[in-house]
Amino acid sequence: MTDGNKTKKFNISKSRASQEKAAAAKIPPQKKQETFDRLRGMKDVLFDDWKYFSLVKKKAGELAKAYSFRRLETPILENAKLYERSSGNGSDLVTKEMYSFLDKGGDKIALRPEGTPSIVRAYIEHGMFTLPQPIKTFWYGSLFRYEKPQSGRYREHHQINFDVFGEAKPMADAQLILLAYNFFKELQIDIQVQINSIGCPLCRPNYLKQLVEYYQTRGKRSKLCVDCKKRLIKNPLRLLDCKEETCIELAVDAPQLVDCLCEDCKNHFVRVLEYLDLLAVPYNLNSHLVRGLDYYNRTVFEFTPTGEEERRQLSLGGGGRYDYLVEFMGGRATPAIGFGIGVERVVSRVRNMAIPMECEEKYDVFVAQLGEASRQKAMTLFEELRRANIKVKEAFTKENLKSQLEDADRAKVRYALILGQKELMDGTILIRDMESGIQEVVDFKKILHEIDKRLNNQ
Numbered sequence: 204m205t206d207g208n209k210t211k212k213f214n215i216s217k218s219r220a221s222q223e224k225a226a227a228a229k230i231p232p233q234k235k236q237e238t239f240d241r242l243r244g245m246k247d248v249l250f251d252d253w254k255y256f257s258l259v260k261k262k263a264g265e266l267a268k269a270y271s272f273r274r275l276e277t278p279i280l281e282n283a284k285l286y287e288r289s290s291g292n293g294s295d296l297v298t299k300e301m302y303s304f305l306d307k308g309g310d311k312i313a314l315r316p317e318g319t320p321s322i323v324r325a326y327i328e329h330g331m332f333t334l335p336q337p338i339k340t341f342w343y344g345s346l347f348r349y350e351k352p353q354s355g356r357y358r359e360h361h362q363i364n365f366d367v368f369g370e371a372k373p374m375a376d377a378q379l380i381l382l383a384y385n386f387f388k389e390l391q392i393d394i395q396v397q398i399n400s401i402g403c404p405l406c407r408p409n410y411l412k413q414l415v416e417y418y419q420t421r422g423k424r425s426k427l428c429v430d431c432k433k434r435l436i437k438n439p440l441r442l443l444d445c446k447e448e449t450c451i452e453l454a455v456d457a458p459q460l461v462d463c464l465c466e467d468c469k470n471h472f473v474r475v476l477e478y479l480d481l482l483a484v485p486y487n488l489n490s491h492l493v494r495g496l497d498y499y500n501r502t503v504f505e506f507t508p509t510g511e512e513e514r515r516q517l518s519l520g521g522g523g524r525y526d527y528l529v530e531f532m533g534g535r536a537t538p539a540i541g542f543g544i545g546v547e548r549v550v551s552r553v554r555n556m557a558i559p560m561e562c563e564e565k566y567d568v569f570v571a572q573l574g575e576a577s578r579q580k581a582m583t584l585f586e587e588l589r590r591a592n593i594k595v596k597e598a599f600t601k602e603n604l605k606s607q608l609e610d611a612d613r614a615k616v617r618y619a620l621i622l623g624q625k626e627l628m629d630g631t632i633l634i635r636d637m638e639s640g641i642q643e644v645v646d647f648k649k650i651l652h653e654i655d656k657r658l659n660n661q
């Protein structure tokens with residue numbers, strides 16, 4: 204016999220604890236390492252928050268099903284040019300807020316700052332225009348914007364998007380708004396739908412001319428904020444939704460877009476409002492609502508919290524028609540409309556309402572064990588119960604029976620199955636009724652049947 208064999212034998216006979224101790228003694232102590240924090244504006248969704256996220260996601264999924272929207276996902280990374288085209292090369296979104304960088308192959312790529320361009324890209328790339336229209340999509344994903352983190356805004360946030368492609372009729376606008384309204388209502392969030400029409404390439408230029416004239420005459424221009432002075436040249440429509448006090452005052456008397464709509468745009472808008480009236484969806488005609496993105500036309504809308512003090516807060520979501528975007532992105536001319544809802548903002552509302560939530564996983568049975576041999580048998584039993592669709596919980600890393608039963612108590616299970624050395628020898632198992640504390644010995648082979656009988660025949 205060699206020395207090596209002797210050592211092996213000796214090690215086996217050692218207790219596990221002393222083996223672990225010996226192993227630990229051999230590892231040299233490490234120098235204290237620096238820890239890592241999340242990046243600024245990023246968020247971890249921990250256990251308690253996750254239940255709200257999953258509730259919100261579930262509600263969106265239910266409504267998607269009810270209104271025949273189909274789920275699709277797009278990659279987080281896209282060609283940066285996609286957003287440069289859809290939002291405009293000089294837009295704040297692209298120049299200030301978008302996370303873009305060169306990858307190892309030298310391609311300029313971006314973390315998606317919004318959902319719609321990706322969805323439009325997918326619609327075009329997969330030739331969805333050849334399928335029966337309309338194509339109704341449901342999308343859930345994270346968006347990234349490099350902006351100043353403030354209340355309710357993160358650099359990574361989640362959004363739910365609903366979009367309809369290939370349908371120009373006002374019915375599509377109304378159905379989308381109804382869907383969003385139901386989403387908030389069924390989550391018990393009071394919102395108001397802000398709605399406006401921003402016309403089409405036929406009627407909008409005429410309006411913009413009137414708008415610019417309004418701001419340029421009567422000495423109004425000098426009162427505008429710095430940003431709005433720039434907007435007056437680059438994007439006069441945005442003058443209407445500036446949040447600066449003086450700009451808000453000036454906008455009150457500005458000419459209204461709805462007065463300048465062409466016949467088709469006016470008819471479309473009237474029909475949308477008629478449907479909303481019919482469906483009893485409350486809305487507010489908001490002539491200052493223009494939405495931040497250039498690709499919208501006709502109907503635009505936003506969902507704002509109700510209540511005086513809340514009105515100035517951030518909207519919970521919004522959207523509009525983008526009948527020219529698919530063609531602008533290289534596809535075949537396709538009318539489209541969609542909206543997005545900010546998941547974090549909805550979650551924060553739901554959390555503040557403190558509705559009792561039933562999201563904690565419920566268990567019926569706990570498998571407890573005492574001693575290594577019992578543990579091994581209990582682990583197999585756990586798998587058997589789980590496969591039989593019994594809601595079963597365990598704490599196999601624990602040695603102590605008392606602390607396992609405390610776990611069982613906390614999990615509010617109805618029965619604990621206890622497998623100790625005696626039961627192991629006898630081929631039995633104990634069923635403990637957690638409420639009464641009454642214990643019964645049953646044949647181990649019949650345990651599945653016994654537990655099923657107790658859970659279902661009461």
Ligand SMILES: [Zn+2]
Binds near residue numbers: 402404464465467469
């Ligand atoms: Zn028009």
Ligand SMILES: [Zn+2]
Binds near residue numbers: 429430446447450
């Ligand atoms: Zn302004």
